[in-house]
Amino acid sequence: MVGPNTFEFKSYDVPQPEPGGLVLKTRRANVCGSDIHQYHYNSPALKQAVLGHEFVGDVAALGAGVKTDNAGTSVHVGDRVVPVYYVTCRHCPSCLRGDLGMCQNALREWSKNPDQPPHFFGGLSTHYYVSPDQYFFKVPEELDDAVAAGANCGLAQMIFALDHTRLRDDSTLLIQGAGGLGLYATAVAKERGARVIVIEGVRDRIALAKQFGADEIVDMNEFDTSEARVERVLELTTGKGPDIVLEVTGVAAAFPESVALARVGGEVVSVGNLNVGEGFEVSIAPGTVTRKSLTVRGALRYDPWYLNRALAFLSRTQERYPFESLTKQPHAFENLRDAIRDGESRSVARASIVF
Ligand SMILES: [Zn+2]
Ligand SMILES: [Zn+2]
Structure with a gap:
């Protein structure tokens, strides 16, 4: 995003992850209602930033020390994962209370201008940088990208909201x-x-x-x-x-x-x-x-482990609910404008991009 209702495609070198971090190659990303709010410049936090927070990607590179996801499942280059789209700084008053979803620095990474390294802060991008403070989970094999992409934020947030x-x-x-x-x-x-x-x-x-x-x-x-x-x-x-x-x-x-x-x-x-x-x-x-x-x-966001619950929920129930039909007719990345238009017009439940 470079201004209200305006975006540009920009290119940067893909970085190497620092210890504890990861670099993902994005497979699929949704345009959520809050992406539309942000695109209209109604979000106080995100201005010159990379949109997108509902997505799934392949591990392109693992930083030193990263052997498992946050559920203890081993991860390797090429595995499909979904990251929690915000960071949990573990040093603010909310984190200290255990309200990790309410972390007061949650958008510390996402809100950065992509001109600064490591550039890839949002999901509507070919790559994504998972910082050491970020939770991520391996996607169960039985879930299609179309189903897994919506786990973060939509489904995780709904399980969290109804749990409370x-x-x-x-x-x-x-x-x-x-x-x-x-x-x-x-x-x-x-x-x-x-x-x-x-x-x-x-x-x-x-x-x-x-x-x-x-x-x-x-x-x-x-x-x-x-x-x-x-x-x-x-x-x-x-x-x-x-x-x-x-x-x-x-x-x-x-x-x-x-x-x-x-x-x-x-x-x-x-x-x-x-x-x-x-x-x-x-x-x-x-x-x-x-x-x-x-x-x-x-209810804003969710505690990070809810993303793992959302993936388990999808695995358990995908035969009963048509999750894949939430994001019918995905667009190619270069046609992002069409996906945003779909999201604005509410003509689909969730507009979507395939990479
Ligand atoms: Zn969302
Ligand atoms: Zn915090």
Whole structure:
């Protein structure tokens, strides 16, 4: 990225890894919703930087001392791996508390200008540099690149977010938005026996939500106001409302609706909205949260070992859910602009690049 909505292709020499580091050759990378936010310059952290954080690559070179991944599996040049896209510095207050996903230096490497070595800081690039502070995991052989690429960040983040709710087998989870995150969350919740209601308006995404096991769909074309959707969801939950509402739309107006939808004593998890400041504000009566005794929680990133759980989840369940259809019709790297356009228009669940 060289400016708002602007990128350039640049070439650098591929570096040799320092002790404890790795160099990967990228195989496949997705364009996540947050890549689009960053591309629009709505992220405070990433400006002159390399986009991309959902990807899978082959080990091209191992730094001195790297013998295994973070799960203890031995790694060699040529193995497929996925890295956690941020660093865990282990020296900040969050890391000290054990909240590694909240590391205050998490984007220390990713946010660097690629003009400085080792250059390859983002996933939308032919190569990627894994720094010594970064977790990475070997990809199980049975997983295709198309399936493995989405483990980081989409699936890992959804397993993490739902682990931090009171989701049980008798819960009703309402998911606002059936993009990549919403579809992953549907699969995770179905595996735990919960009932899932999905609010979505894009036809292809509605079809995918059904394939991922959604029990009910609230079609935004039919229920086209917030009031109509709340009323419909109440009908579907015998007047009580869902136990948990998961917002993965990235649309600010979805948040007051989350609060309106959740049952008394229920939970709201805010994941999709990342932007702050003017243009991303909504009005809400805080009394609604108080009177309903809601638990409202934000969830950014995940603890790094969740990436390994996400890979195991995919291996275990890939026969039951069409993970590969999240990233249909991938683009070649030189056509990155088309993939970004797909991501912006929400015409696909996850836009994707093959190298
Ligand atoms: Zn992401
Ligand atoms: Zn830290």
